[in-house]
Amino acid sequence: MGDLIMKKIVLWFATTVSIVVLLFGYRTSTNATNASAATSAQRPYVGTATAGGTAGSGTAGSSTGKSGTAGSSTGKSGTAGSGTGNAVTAPASPSTSTAANGSTAATSASSPASASTTTTYTGRVASTRWGDVQVAITVTDGKISAVSVPVYPSGNGEDQQINAVALPILVQETVSNQSANIDMVSGATVTSNGYLTSLQSALDQAGL
């Protein structure tokens, strides 16, 4: 029984994320030519989402995107969050700080040296029979850099697992460790002999 409910939530969730991603891809691609047309064109997607019992889309507000590439995921950087159901993390209660974090991370990861525009769009909270759900997307320079679920149903321990299923990976090929702002280091197994020269050791000593 529990499995069935979770299955529904997961399916629903994947649908919602896909819809929001689609919606946004459409939004940015039409924005360049006619903002009002884009706004009206957006409505059918919202309607679709609602009909599916979700209503997870939000008001897109002013778009800062510069290209129509949102929603595709192939590159080496800044691709976290696009694609299907690639959900970021999410706390069990209403919060906006997760999305804020995501956008910060995306900004620093994609191009630390140059100015980039990052905006987070948060859909309104939708009530479903499994609980309240809210989806937020972060857009950096016209590309979706993160999808998060600041509010999701918290009924049992499995929610957290689903939540942890997919995490964004931000590749930064030019970043130096000084600017990476990291808490821990994952790498090929460090032995106790090699520990003192490892990045993790530096973090442990810095006590940050």
Added chain:
Amino acid sequence: MTPGVAVDSGPVRREVAHLMGMPISLALRGRHADTTTGRRAWSAFIARLRRVDQVFSTYREDSVISRLGRGELTQAQCPAEVLEVLDLGRAAEEQSGGAFSVWLPDGRGGTRLEPSGVVKGWAIQRASRHLAALDDTDWCVSAGGDMVCHVADPDRPDWRIGVEHPLDPTRVIAVIPVRTGAVATSGTAHRGQHLIDARTGRPATGVASVTVTGPSLTWADIDATAAYVQGAVAAEWLRTRAGRSALVVWPDATTTIIDGRLPSGW
């Protein structure tokens, strides 16, 4: 909402211990970051790993695993946890087409029992329940580069996990924000060519490192190693794994990201 504004989560307190030849690093923040309860949880975590090491170490002549490997014990005589690890090893072998196995060719036509590719992640994941018992406390514990993380308070920021650059271990090549979940990396940057393709008995080539994230370190760790030993088809294989996200770094330092998928069959 204003991007970049994070709630002050207080200081991060850190611990380091050395066990099984590896550094074990802990980062704690929140209520029990600096309490007796927090320190007790860390001690209990370490004590549990010590017990695991006594059973599973292949460096100890008298460990259950060494005796099992020499045929002095049958599987029926082993503790339940040994059977659990062997079961995991069998599942991993099946699912990786034999590239990953806890039975490796010994170079003399036979095999030797080497379960450490399963034991580490499994042991850390199990022992982390001592940390999970700390209320309102965020923790991230890493054993030689493989870790389990948890953020208890929605207002506190993600743990930011840097992925070591396999060709230059003084740099990170990627950052993974994690709230609750595991990150494991397999590579040979620190130990030389020590990851063996069980089908050939030879060191794996074709990949510089593989990092896998998922809900449990048990399988994140297994999958990272299983992908690594498959070399050139690592990314292809990882795409078939439900519920994991992964980063493959190739020998020329180019990367492939595998987006997490929802568990199939749900």
